[in-house]
Amino acid sequence: MAMVGVLTISAQNANDGYDMMMSIDLSSHEADVSSMLYGVFFEEINHAGEGGLYGELLGNRSFEDKQMPEGYRVEGDRIIPPVHTNYGTGKQSECNFPWPKAEIPDWILNIGGEAKATMHTTTNEPHFSTAPTTLKVRVEKTGKGVSLTNAGFWGMGIRLEAQASYRLRMILKTTSKKPLVISLEDADGKRIGSTSLKLKANGKWQDEVLTIKADDACSHARFVIEFPEAGNYDFDYVSLFPVDTYKQRENGMRRDVALMIDSLHPKFVRWPGGCVVEGITLNNRFEWKKTLGDPASRPGEYDSWGYRNSYGFGYKEFLDFCEDLGAKAMYVCNVGMACTGRTGEVCKEEEVETYIQDALDAIEYAIGDPTTVWGSVRCKAGHPQPYPLEYVEIGNENFGPIYERRYNQFYQAIKARYPQLTLISDYGLEGNHTAEHLDMVDPHWYVEPERFFRDAYLFDSFDRKKNKYEVYVGEYACNDGVGTGNMLAALSEAAFLTGIERNSDVVRMTSYAPLFERKGDRAWPVNLIWISNEQVVGRSSYYVQKMFANNVPDYNLKTDISIRPETEHEALTDYDGYISIEPRPADWQMAEDMKYGPGTIVEFKARGNEAYTFYWGKTKQNLEKALALNIGKKTGALSIDRVYWNNAYPYVSQPIDVPSDSTTHQYRLEILRDGIVCSIDGSEVWHYQTPLVNRRFAVAGFDKTRQEVIIKAVNASDEPCKMHVNITNGNVASIGQAIILKADSKQDENSYDRPFRIYPKEAELTGVSPSFDYPMAPNSVNILRLKSIGQD
Ligand code: AHR
Numbered sequence: 077m078a079m080v081g082v083l084t085i086s087a088q089n090a091n092d093g094y095d096m097m098m099s100i101d102l103s104s105h106e107a108d109v110s111s112m113l114y115g116v117f118f119e120e121i122n123h124a125g126e127g128g129l130y131g132e133l134l135g136n137r138s139f140e141d142k143q144m145p146e147g148y149r150v151e152g153d154r155i156i157p158p159v160h161t162n163y164g165t166g167k168q169s170e171c172n173f174p175w176p177k178a179e180i181p182d183w184i185l186n187i188g189g190e191a192k193a194t195m196h197t198t199t200n201e202p203h204f205s206t207a208p209t210t211l212k213v214r215v216e217k218t219g220k221g222v223s224l225t226n227a228g229f230w231g232m233g234i235r236l237e238a239q240a241s242y243r244l245r246m247i248l249k250t251t252s253k254k255p256l257v258i259s260l261e262d263a264d265g266k267r268i269g270s271t272s273l274k275l276k277a278n279g280k281w282q283d284e285v286l287t288i289k290a291d292d293a294c295s296h297a298r299f300v301i302e303f304p305e306a307g308n309y310d311f312d313y314v315s316l317f318p319v320d321t322y323k324q325r326e327n328g329m330r331r332d333v334a335l336m337i338d339s340l341h342p343k344f345v346r347w348p349g350g351c352v353v354e355g356i357t358l359n360n361r362f363e364w365k366k367t368l369g370d371p372a373s374r375p376g377e378y379d380s381w382g383y384r385n386s387y388g389f390g391y392k393e394f395l396d397f398c399e400d401l402g403a404k405a406m407y408v409c410n411v412g413m414a415c416t417g418r419t420g421e422v423c424k425e426e427e428v429e430t431y432i433q434d435a436l437d438a439i440e441y442a443i444g445d446p447t448t449v450w451g452s453v454r455c456k457a458g459h460p461q462p463y464p465l466e467y468v469e470i471g472n473e474n475f476g477p478i479y480e481r482r483y484n485q486f487y488q489a490i491k492a493r494y495p496q497l498t499l500i501s502d503y504g505l506e507g508n509h510t511a512e513h514l515d516m517v518d519p520h521w522y523v524e525p526e527r528f529f530r531d532a533y534l535f536d537s538f539d540r541k542k543n544k545y546e547v548y549v550g551e552y553a554c555n556d557g558v559g560t561g562n563m564l565a566a567l568s569e570a571a572f573l574t575g576i577e578r579n580s581d582v583v584r585m586t587s588y589a590p591l592f593e594r595k596g597d598r599a600w601p602v603n604l605i606w607i608s609n610e611q612v613v614g615r616s617s618y619y620v621q622k623m624f625a626n627n628v629p630d631y632n633l634k635t636d637i638s639i640r641p642e643t644e645h646e647a648l649t650d651y652d653g654y655i656s657i658e659p660r661p662a663d664w665q666m667a668e669d670m671k672y673g674p675g676t677i678v679e680f681k682a683r684g685n686e687a688y689t690f691y692w693g694k695t696k697q698n699l700e701k702a703l704a705l706n707i708g709k710k711t712g713a714l715s716i717d718r719v720y721w722n723n724a725y726p727y728v729s730q731p732i733d734v735p736s737d738s739t740t741h742q743y744r745l746e747i748l749r750d751g752i753v754c755s756i757d758g759s760e761v762w763h764y765q766t767p768l769v770n771r772r773f774a775v776a777g778f779d780k781t782r783q784e785v786i787i788k789a790v791n792a793s794d795e796p797c798k799m800h801v802n803i804t805n806g807n808v809a810s811i812g813q814a815i816i817l818k819a820d821s822k823q824d825e826n827s828y829d830r831p832f833r834i835y836p837k838e839a840e841l842t843g844v845s846p847s848f849d850y851p852m853a854p855n856s857v858n859i860l861r862l863k864s865i866g867q868d
Contacts, residue, residue, distance in 0.1 A: 094849075095640045095797040100776045100785065102806025102864060104634035107581035109777055114625035115403065116342040117551060117587035119350030120389070121381045123594035127229030128607045129333045130389040133242070133316045134299055135182030135228015139197050139209040140376050141384045142181065145360035148378075153177050155378065157357045162420025163478055169419045173356065174382040182228035183211065191219025193303070203247060203281050203312040204373040206366070211311040215303045224301045225261075226314070230596045231296030234318065234330060235610040236260060236268065238293045241319040243326070244286045246273065247372055248314075252307030253277045259300045260290055268292045281312065283372075287319065295609050313372040323400045327371050327393060332612050333592070336605050337401065340625050344404040344467065346550060346587055347394045351380040353408045353472045354415040358423055361410045364391040364438050368453065380415060381599045392454075395442055395463040405442065406467035406500075409435035411482040413474045422478055432489045439468060439494055469500040469518060469550070480510045487513055500548055507543065514545040516584065521549065524556035526646060528568035529792065532773050535579030547582050551589035553617070555602035563834055563855055564822035565602065566616035567792035570857040573624050574775040574788055578632060588621055595828070608828060615826055616834040619817050620857055623836055627815070627859050629777025629786045639772050644793055645750035646766035655747075658689050678745040683738050772797055772852075778864070787860040789852060794822070797852040801860075804846070809863035812841040818856035 118124065126132070135141075144150065147158040155175035162169040185195045193215045202208035215222045226232075236242070244258060252275060259270035269290040276282045299316055303309060321328030322335065348362045355361030360377050367374055367390025374387040389397075391407075398405040412423035412431040423431065437450050442465035444451030454463075470486045471479060483501050490499055491513070503509055504519040521527070535547075552572070554565035569588070576583045593603035604621070606613040614622070661680045682688060744755040751765040771793040777786050785808060791797040817836045826833050841850075844862055852858055 093798065094800040095795075096772045096774065096789075096799045096852075097638045097802065098774055098776065098787070098789075098799065099636040099802045099804060100787070101634040101804050102778075102785065102808075104805075105778075106632035106634050107579070108631045109577055109580040109629050110584040111628065111630075112343045112404070112585050113577065113580055113583070113628055114340065114342060114621065115344035115346065115406070115585055115587045116337055116340060116591055117346040117350070117589045118394075118591055119348060119589070120352050120379050120385045121350065121590050122592060122599050122603055123229070123383065123597040124590065124592035125389045126383065126386060126594075127233045127596075128592050128594040129329050129337075130386075130393075131317045131321045131328050131330045132386065132388050133229065133232040133234060133318070134226045134314060136180070136226075136384075137315045137386065138207045138313050138372065138374070138376065139180065139183075139211045139311070140207055140386075141176065142179070142197070143209065143375070143378075145355075145357065145378055147357070147359060150175050157360075157419055160357065160414070160419045160421035162416055163413060163422045163476060164416030164420050171356070171418055173378075180211065182226050184225045184227075185213065186221070186223045186225060187219070188222065189220030190217060191222045192216035193222040195224070201310070204370075206373050207313075207375045213303070213309040213311070215306045215309065218303065218306055222303045224303075225298045227263075227296075227298035230594075231263065231609055232299065232316075233609060235293060235295045236290040236297050238290060240290055242269075242288045242290065243317045243319050244271075244288055245284070245313065245315045245372070246286075247281055247283045247312040248310060249279055249281045250275055250307055250309045251277050251279045252303075252305045252309065254305040256309075257300075257302040257304065258286070258288065259302070260288060260294070261298050261300055262292075262294045263296045263298070268294050268297070288316075315371070325393075325396065325400075327388060329389075329393075329397065330607075333605075333607055334397075334400075336612050336614060336618070337591075340622055342401060342403045342587075342625065344406050344585065344587075345394065345398050345401065346406040346408060346467075346469070349380070349408060349472055350551075350589075351415045351417070351472065352385070353410050354380070354413060354418075354474070355410070356380050356414065356418040357421045358410070358412065358414050361414065363434075364407075364441075365434070367391050367393075368441075368457070380418065383597070391438065391441065392457055392459075395459075395465070398464055403464070404467065405463060405465040406469060407435075407438055407442070407465060408469040408472050409438065409486070411471040411474060411479065411486060413471060413479060413482070416474070428482060428485060432486055435468065435470075435486060435490060436493060439465065439490065439497070443494070465497070467498045467500060468494075469502075471502045473520065474502050477510075484510070484512050487511075500550070505538075505543075505547070508545070516546045516548050518548045518550040520551035520589075522551070522553055522555050525554050525558060525564050525568035526769070528554050528572040529769065529771070529773075532571040532575035535575055535582050538579060538582050540582065546584045548585040549576065549583060550585075550587055552586065553588055553590075553602055553604075555600075558602065559823075559825070560598075561602040561604075561615045561617055562823050562825040563616045563819035564792075566620045566817070566834070567790060567822065567855060567857065569617055570620045570624070570788075570790045571773040571792060573620070574773045574790060577624070577629075577777065577788065578775045580632070588617065606828065611828055611831060613826055613828060613831040616817065616819065616824075619834065619836050623815055623817060623857060623859050624788065627786050627788070627861065628779075630780045632775065632777045633785065635774070635776045637774055639770060641768075644769060644771055644795070646769045647749050661686075661688065674747060674749045676747045678743075678747075680743050681740050682743055683740055685738050772799075774799075779861075782861075783864045785860075785862040785864060787858075787862070789850075789858045789860070791852040791854060791856050791858070792822075794854050796854055799850045799852050800848070801850060802847050803862075807846055807865050808844055809865050810842065810844050812844045812860060812862040814839045814841050814850075814861075815859040816853065816856055817858075818853045820855075822855055 154172040156172045195213045199208040255272040322331045367387040376386040379385045414421040440450035443462040446455045500516045503517040554568045558565040590603045595608035746753040754762040774789040
């Protein structure tokens with residue numbers, strides 16, 4: 077974060093003109109803030125790894141992409157899993173997922189002029205039995221040229237850099253002699269780097285590693301193998317990586333992407349999911365054992381998010397990555413339950429032991445003694461020391477009596493052998509259920525902004541006596557009604573995090589989700605970091621994460637905050653929602669799911685004895701989270717309510733004399749920024765205004781190493797906030813530091829075109845004293861670091 081300017085603030089005494097006053101007792105020592113509070117969660121979703129973080133540049137490198145999970149079938153471009161009785165719903169769940177149409181995805185055989193050549197895949201002559209598919213290219217006649225190209229991952233996933241080197245590994249066999257010409261081309265076919273591969277020509281598998289240098293930069297490249305001679309060429313594996321991966325690892329991560337995580341200084345990495353842990357069915361759940369060893373031998377798996385995971389970023393790579401980041405590892409295991417949002421399959425009770433053993437083996441691989449079975453596998457893989465695995469999560473988003481029983485079984489078995497591990501359960505905040513022991517629970521929240529603004533205070537009233545467990549908020553994001561994620565989302569997350577930090581005696585860990593979205597695959601609506609061939613873009617939420625994670629105090633300071641009574645009402649039009657009406661009146665002229673904004677007027681005719689529900693602020697996908705206006709005789713009143721899944725919004729009802737006859741009336745609804753005006757037959761019958769909302773949040777703590785007070789303050793209002801800080805029982809230096817993230821509008825966001833539109837800026841604070849004013853900009857997240865200089 078660059079230092080961009082000097083902000084002078086003036087010391088003053090408190091008076092009545094403040095929007096927010098903080099009184100911080102520097103001699104106090106409230107709850108310790110968990111040093112593990114901020115981590116990351118990686119899941120193979122949105123091509124987060126494949127074509128994203130993981131450095132492989134070629135798609136379908138092992139030719140396994142058309143291998144289906146057992147029991148699945150294909151219809152057109154969809155893959156259909158077998159039907160199971162869903163443990164969540166008790167019903168048979170039918171679902172289908174995308175399936176590539178191309179016979180051999182990502183590979184194209186180019187036949188020039190009179191040339192004759194064919195290609196097909198087979199599993200008849202595997203080089204690795206675990207990854208059995210090979211590609212057979214038959215070149216009968218070279219004519220004007222025969223070549224095989226791969227432009228997978230949207231043009232080889234990254235921008236090739238001039239003078240950069242790329243590591244090619246190819247496993248092939250042939251009896252032809254003339255060396256293959258291997259090159260990198262731009263999208264117009266201009267060669268930007270090449271090498272040649274000598275052939276052993278003995279019909280046996282040869283495993284070659286070569287380096288190709290790019291002469292020019294290229295954002296959309298393709299990889300080309302040219303066949304100068306007729307013959308049979310079998311390929312088992314063709315892989316290309318940048319040599320310059322993160323920490324220079326051979327099967328490593330794309331450097332610029334990994335550095336985005338690195339600069340969050342995450343204290344832990346949760347892996348591998350998420351829904352991929354569970355699988356669509358148990359047959360395609362994530363299986364760590366299949367991710368070990370030579371990447372060329374790994375089968376990969378069609379994953380829960382609709383594409384193949386090559387298993388290149390496997391268990392060992394994850395553990396190495398944790399070490400490279402200086403983070404602890406958190407492994408999430410499957411409990412014999414598939415995702416309830418998909419098929420909800422569960423394994424038979426007698427099979428549970430196998431799943432428990434699999435989890436124990438994973439732990440043994442990471443931290444077991446070299447004399448153990450899996451510890452020795454780790455040693456052979458070049459890592460005799462244990463990895464920093466400290467957390468194991470038992471299942472992901474599983475629930476119900478089956479989960480509760482299995483949780484106890486897993487807990488007992490793992491704790492008995494590894495008492496030092498923290499075991500995490502899927503339970504939310506609702507208590508112990510039937511858990512015999514509960515170290516930590518993992519609630520997940522994907523919500524609309526209002527929920528996080530409100531939940532900034534959620535843990536203040538957490539019953540610490542009753543609930544003895546700690547909390548890990550393993551997945552959370554404001555992702556509803558905020559487009560692809562905007563400053564409003566970031567502000568609400570920052571507000572939520574002030575509450576988390578204040579209550580860090582309870583909430584010990586957090587991780588935003590999902591972490592990555594590769595350009596071209598948005599399986600999930602809002603994601604923290606966007607990756608394209610050329611760019612890695614942090615959304616404003618990313619910078620909130622970075623600011624909070626890089627400024628963690630050791631403990632909280634006693635802080636009294638008074639906020640001027642609010643004057644701001646909840647803004648309905650902050651949400652980029654849609655309006656619709658159900659049922660549709662006969663004369664409804666508007667498009668289905670029309671976008672709205674302040675001043676939108678909806679008019680329609682209806683009979684007095686008809687009833688309608690008018691929705692706004694809804695996203696197309698989330699009807700159950702809409703605001704609803706009930707009109708007409710069915711309800712007997714005009715009423716408004718938000719039908720969140722937790723029904724948290726106040727239900728407001730206005731008994732008015734709604735016409736109950738069968739004549740037709742003219743309804744008019746006008747949407748305001750903070751309310752709605754309803755008129756019937758030209759007379760205003762109800763002016764509803766949304767409740768007043770708090771938009772200012774703060775927390776303060778102390779950093780023992782740097783002897784600094786850290787204040788985190790959020791102003792999620794469109795108005796500036798005059799904050800007064802009063803430090804008691806101590807003194808602070810006159811020069812401090814501010815880090816500020818702000819946007820002109822809540823709807824603003826970073827994008828590929830404007831990646832740094834919202835970016836934290838550092839400023840020097842001058843004129844600091846134990847009693848000073850700090851002007852908080854509208855829509856801003858602020859971190860103030862003030863040097864403690866002892867007693868005043
Ligand atoms: O983060 C995306 C998904 O959300 C995760 O896979 C799952 O755990 C949750 O439902």
